[in-house]
Amino acid sequence: MRKMSTLLLMFALSLVAMAQVQVGDVAPKFKLLNTDYTEVALEDYNEQEGVILIFTCNHCPYAKFYEERIKQLHSAYKSQGFPVVAINPNDSVKYKEDGFSYMVDKGYEFPYLLDNEGIYKAYGANKTPHVFLLLKSGADNFKVGYIGAIDDSPQDASEVQLKYLENAIKAVKKGTAINPTLTKAIGCSIKPF
Amino acid sequence: MVLSLFVLTGFFTHAYSQQVEEVTVRQLLQRVNQQNDSVYVVNFWATWCGPCVEELPVFSADELHQNQKHLKVLLVSLDFKSQKEKTLIPFIRQKKMEQEVLLLNERNPNDWVDLIHPSWSGAIPATVIYKNSSSVFHEGELNLHELKELIKTIHH
Numbered sequence: 039m040r041k042m043s044t045l046l047l048m049f050a051l052s053l054v055a056m057a058q059v060q061v062g063d064v065a066p067k068f069k070l071l072n073t074d075y076t077e078v079a080l081e082d083y084n085e086q087e088g089v090i091l092i093f094t095c096n097h098c099p100y101a102k103f104y105e106e107r108i109k110q111l112h113s114a115y116k117s118q119g120f121p122v123v124a125i126n127p128n129d130s131v132k133y134k135e136d137g138f139s140y141m142v143d144k145g146y147e148f149p150y151l152l153d154n155e156g157i158y159k160a161y162g163a164n165k166t167p168h169v170f171l172l173l174k175s176g177a178d179n180f181k182v183g184y185i186g187a188i189d190d191s192p193q194d195a196s197e198v199q200l201k202y203l204e205n206a207i208k209a210v211k212k213g214t215a216i217n218p219t220l221t222k223a224i225g226c227s228i229k230p231f
Numbered sequence: 232m233v234l235s236l237f238v239l240t241g242f243f244t245h246a247y248s249q250q251v252e253e254v255t256v257r258q259l260l261q262r263v264n265q266q267n268d269s270v271y272v273v274n275f276w277a278t279w280c281g282p283c284v285e286e287l288p289v290f291s292a293d294e295l296h297q298n299q300k301h302l303k304v305l306l307v308s309l310d311f312k313s314q315k316e317k318t319l320i321p322f323i324r325q326k327k328m329e330q331e332v333l334l335l336n337e338r339n340p341n342d343w344v345d346l347i348h349p350s351w352s353g354a355i356p357a358t359v360i361y362k363n364s365s366s367v368f369h370e371g372e373l374n375l376h377e378l379k380e381l382i383k384t385i386h387h
Contacts, residue, residue: 099279099311133281164370165354190339193311197338222344224309227282227354227371 058162058185061219065091065172065180066160070125070151073142078123078149080172080180087119088210089172089180090203092188093153093163095128096144097135098226101166103192108167111188111203112148120171120207122148127158128166132229154231165225171206171216183210186221251308251319253336256343259307263361269301270382271361275335275347277309278322283356286372291330294375302382304330309355312336360385 059066069079083089090111094101112122124146130137141150161170171184184206191197206216254262263271274290276283289295290304306328310319315334323332337343344353348368351357357370358378362385369381 097281099277164352187341190341192340193313193338200339202341221341222351222353224340224344224353224355226280227356229282 058164059160059170059182061182061185061216063182064175065089065170065182066157068125068151068153068155068157068160070153070155070157071138072149072151073138073144073146078151080123081178083121083123083180084174084178086121087174088183088207090115090120090122090207091161091170091172092122092124092167093127093158093161093165093170093228094124094167095126095133095136095226096140097128097133098166100192100223100225103195104167104188107188107195109146112146115204115207116148118207118211124148124150125153125157126150126166127153127156127163127228127230129229129231156230158228158230163228165223165227167225168223169203171203173210184216184219186218187223190221192224251315251323251332251334253312253315253334254307255336256346259305259333259335260346263305264364266363267301268363269303270299270385272302272304272378272382273307273359273361274304275307275309275355275357277355278314278318279310280355282372286356287326287328289373289375289378291328292375295378306330306332308332308334310334 072078128136172180173183175181189198190200209216
């Protein structure tokens with residue numbers, strides 16, 4: 039009986055561990071190595087209105103489709119208080135192209151962090167790219183405002199009809215409710231450290 | 232006549248010189264939601280997805296198909312339509328893939344991922360088993376043992 043309840047408890051705990059943060063939850067904190075060899079923490083962004091947090095990588099074709107759009111998001115929204123922070127959760131043993139030196143080669147203008155601590159798990163990110171829009175909430179916290187896709191046309195940027203992420207930021211700016219707060223997207227499974 | 236055509240089509244699509252049919256999610260669901268006791272193993276994969284490619288041999292394993300006359304595997308590729316001739320078809324030939332490959336013809340994942348299963352995050356590989364209009368879903372890779380166990384859960 040005790041064994042059974044231990045098993046059940048372990049099962050419950052594993053469910054909790056796998057659970058994705060929900061919209062409205064406090065954003066899990068992180069401090070990870072950036073491609074410029076400094077460490078970048080979520081609290082470094084306490085002066086911003088929000089953060090566009092994107093779990094992405096080098097090898098995944100869907101990440102490649104979105105690379106230019108992610109750069110554009112950063113140049114468009116950094117000055118509006120919503121800079122991009124990218125996190126690569128993949129192990130370079132599984133995907134050579136996702137190794138740190140290849141991340142450095144990208145030369146992004148926003149932080150591109152190496153997730154060797156499993157921060158993706160705290161967020162419940164399960165693929166790349168996977169977006170979490172974080173909104174400033176109090177002095178030292180962010181809350182999750184939107185989870186999902188950048189837009190509705192991964193394969194062809196010219197065919198985008200719904201810019202989910204940008205619409206969410208615009209709603210925040212206008213003080214209206216984000217809708218939808220959750221979208222589904224195709225992506226590459228994360229192969230962690 | 233219709234039946235013989237059907238049989239012929241079935242024959243040709245099994246060969247690895249197969250033409251890859253493009254299907255929408257609704258067309259796919261129509262095909263697998265049957266009251267004919269068939270077990271449909273639907274795997275979502277892509278040539279660009281490393282873990283998916285590693286998993287593929289599981290779906291053609293003899294052990295899976297032995298004594299399973301009513302088991303039909305559909306490998307639904309999420310490759311890009313622009314890559315069908317250049318990447319997907321050569322890949323099928325090179326790997327001598329014998330199970331039927333379909334190419335998904337959809338645009339916005341937010342419109343169709345939930346139709347496959349509400350708990351699917353959209354990461355691939357993912358596998359759904361259909362039998363007599365009921366289904367079980369698994370996100371992530373499966374080995375042969377896990378796949379057989381998953382099929383068993385729908386067998387009654």
